[in-house]
Amino acid sequence: MQVGNRAYRVEADIPEVVPVFPLEGALLLPGTQLPLNIFEPRYLAMIDDCLAGDRVIGIIQPALEHGSAHQGKVADLCPVGCLGRITSLGEAGDGRYVITLSGIARFRVIEEVPSGRKPYRCCRISPFLGDLHDSLEAADVDRAALLASFRAYLDANNLEADWKSVERASTATLVNSLAMMSPYGPAEKQALLEAGDLKTRAETLIAITEFALVRDSDDFDQILQ
Incomplete structure (x- = not known):
């Protein structure tokens, strides 16, 4: 490197x-x-x-x-x-x-x-x-699932992204950049850091994001009730 x-x-x-x-x-x-x-x-x-x-x-x-x-x-x-x-x-x-x-x-x-x-x-x-060392780990990442999770988070929070830049980014850059930019707490950031490989980091980020979306939705439902 x-x-x-x-x-x-x-x-x-x-x-x-x-x-x-x-x-x-x-x-x-x-x-x-x-x-x-x-x-x-x-x-x-x-x-x-x-x-x-x-x-x-x-x-x-x-x-x-x-x-x-x-x-x-x-x-x-x-x-x-x-x-x-x-x-x-x-x-x-x-x-x-x-x-x-x-x-x-x-x-x-x-x-x-x-x-x-x-x-x-x-x-x-x-x-x-x-x-x-550079590796071929990026080939194992479910890029489509990662982007879907990212889009769902943006939509839920009324945020926008430069999708042309996102689509041009390499998979490794995309995974690591989204992990660093994610608005999650210290425990989640540490889990992303300690993920064994790029595929695991992407899966961890997707899981954390999906949990956050469900949690926020539950909070919203409780407020309505």
């Missing part, structure tokens, strides 16, 4: 220890891009250090329930995250960085490691090596 000016082909191309950015509800997938607005001092320091190094950050969700980290606890981390390389950076002029991360590969956390005087957290990781 080529990401920016760097190729990631084998495990040796991936750092063993990476800084991690715990971000609830965020989803980064291989081959996709995630824009981020960085303003906390510890993460500004992390970006500075990354720019001086291999430019790689691990995006991962906190495992604790929302709010518990504010009660004096350091939030546990989900077991799986995704590596991203900083491929775009701008200075906002007010101390913020506006960056774009390009997804490289998912990873499993082996252990959190002491970060010394650094204000951010670091983890030893094991990458999902299959994410580094």
